[in-house]
Amino acid sequence: MKLNAIRDVAASADADAAGRTAVLDDIAMISHVRVDLSAQIGTTSLTIEKLFGLKAGDVIAMNESLDAPVTILLNGRAVAQGELLAIEDHYGIRILELA
Amino acid sequence: MSVTPIGWQSPARREAILALLAARADAALAQWARPDALTSSFDHAKPAASVESCWMFDARRGAIVVQGPENGFGELGCRLVGLATSDGLGIAENLGRRAFVDVLAAICGVGAGECAIVRHYVPAAEQMEPRRGTVSVRWQIAGLELTLHLDSALCEHLLPRIRAGQANLIARDVAVTTTSVEVEAIVGLGSIDALRIADLKPGVVIKTDARLDAPVFLNFGGADRSALNGDLIALGERRAFRRGNTTSHEELT
Numbered sequence: 089m090k091l092n093a094i095r096d097v098a099a100s101a102d103a104d105a106a107g108r109t110a111v112l113d114d115i116a117m118i119s120h121v122r123v124d125l126s127a128q129i130g131t132t133s134l135t136i137e138k139l140f141g142l143k144a145g146d147v148i149a150m151n152e153s154l155d156a157p158v159t160i161l162l163n164g165r166a167v168a169q170g171e172l173l174a175i176e177d178h179y180g181i182r183i184l185e186l187a
Numbered sequence: 188m189s190v191t192p193i194g195w196q197s198p199a200r201r202e203a204i205l206a207l208l209a210a211r212a213d214a215a216l217a218q219w220a221r222p223d224a225l226t227s228s229f230d231h232a233k234p235a236a237s238v239e240s241c242w243m244f245d246a247r248r249g250a251i252v253v254q255g256p257e258n259g260f261g262e263l264g265c266r267l268v269g270l271a272t273s274d275g276l277g278i279a280e281n282l283g284r285r286a287f288v289d290v291l292a293a294i295c296g297v298g299a300g301e302c303a304i305v306r307h308y309v310p311a312a313e314q315m316e317p318r319r320g321t322v323s324v325r326w327q328i329a330g331l332e333l334t335l336h337l338d339s340a341l342c343e344h345l346l347p348r349i350r351a352g353q354a355n356l357i358a359r360d361v362a363v364t365t366t367s368v369e370v371e372a373i374v375g376l377g378s379i380d381a382l383r384i385a386d387l388k389p390g391v392v393i394k395t396d397a398r399l400d401a402p403v404f405l406n407f408g409g410a411d412r413s414a415l416n417g418d419l420i421a422l423g424e425r426r427a428f429r430r431g432n433t434t435s436h437e438e439l440t
Contacts (some may be wrong), residue, residue: 111373122378125395128418129373129403139414142430150372150406150426161373167407168387172374175394178419179376179401183391 127172128159128183157184190338196322196342204322204337205229208294212326215293219286220267224421225329232268232323243308246295249341252310253291255333260284271412295341314338370407372428374419402430 127147142148160181161170165187173180209229216225223395240259251313256262261273273279284304292299313319317381320339325332337345365376377396387393402416405428 096217102252107352111368123381123384125376127374127376128371129374129424130428131369133367133369134274135365139218139368139370140294142415144296144430144432147420147422147429148370148428148430149422150428152426153424153427154421154426158338158428162379173359173392173400175392178394178396178401179374180392181376183387183393185389186387 122165123162125162126164127170127179128161128166129172192320192339194320194339195319196320196339197284199351200342200348201231203323204342204423205231205324207345208324208326208335209368211294211296212290212328215290216328219289225266226272227326227328229324231323231328232336240306241310243310244291245303245305246292246341247299247301250314250338250345251291251295251341252308252314252336252338253333254336255331259331259333260287262331263329267329280355290402296344310336314363360384368407370405370414372403372419373406376400376401402431404416 113151116142130152132148132150143164147181157169158172160170160183168183169185170183173182203292212227212229216227219225232413240255240257242253242255244253258273258280261280261284262283263286264279264281265273267282267286268279270279287303288304289299292302295302315321315323317323317334320342322337322342324335326335327333355421375397379393379395383393398420403419405417406414407414414431415428417429418428420429
């Protein structure tokens with residue numbers, strides 16, 4: 089691959105979905121690239137006064153319930169819903185839904 | 188650079204100013220002649236078809252553009268002393284001018300010595316525009332008809348506005364600090380090979396690089412503004428963020 093092929097596919101708006109598939113099919117080309125992975129585990133709304141007035145040990149409840157899925161982010165962009173796991177002493181994620 | 192606010196005087200304010208002018212003029216004229224000898228009345232002015240002469244009365248706290256007949260002061264002086272025609276020596280005119288300044292000063296609520304009058308004044312069009320806050324009134328005094336254009340500053344001096352909004356003002360820092368922002372709690376899970384992205388599908392489990400004691404960041408204002416760090420805990424039925432020890436100043440990116 090076909091980098092040109094990727095460009096050709098990406099250039100076509102009509103073939104946008106096909107372009108994404110082609111990129112994933114040929115992703116071996118970029119296998120050395122590492123992508124930041126993170127999880128959004130909750131959201132809430134705070135006043136600026138409260139946000140910057142938080143002291144060590146203060147607790148802010150999130151909107152999400154304990155069993156709500158988390159949002160998986162690749163390079164800061166949401167791509168999936170998942171479940172947060174403990175695998176030994178590391179975080180793990182189980183994919184529940186993909187875009 | 189002349190800066191004037193754009194704003195009309197309301198009908199209620201125009202009526203109030205008219206009444207105030209009438210009352211003050213009557214009181215001032217009483218110093219110059221018997222009430223029955225010198226009648227005075229005010230009403231709202233219509234645009235003058237033609238103007239013989241124009242003066243500008245500077246009352247320090249505002250100004251009045253006066254339009255009227257060329258020999259207006261002389262006519263007023265004649266009426267004050269009961270002459271049918273001007274004396275030709277300027278005595279009636281001087282008397283009329285003095286009375287005129289005295290009454291206008293009283294109307295404006297300032298001393299006559301503080302005022303100045305400019306004869307043969309050529310006003311700018313905007314000085315008579317209602318949208319500049321000017322109030323135009325017709326003043327009939329002893330048969331003499333004058334049009335007065337009171338500028339917005341003088342109107343404010345005569346009838347200060349009650350600014351209802353002032354009581355509700357809040358300090359700027361309060362406005363900022365009470366603003367709500369959306370925050371999101373993010374846990375960094377390290378990085379993943381791009382190759383593994385293709386393998387992601389429902390049910391797949393990934394062990395990440397992040398240890399369970401990895402900090403949780405509280406981000407706000409969009410993308411990557413980390414405000415605070417802490418850890419994830421359970422609070423009743425909900426997830427919660429517990430503030431860590433690091434100061435927010437160190438964490439801001």
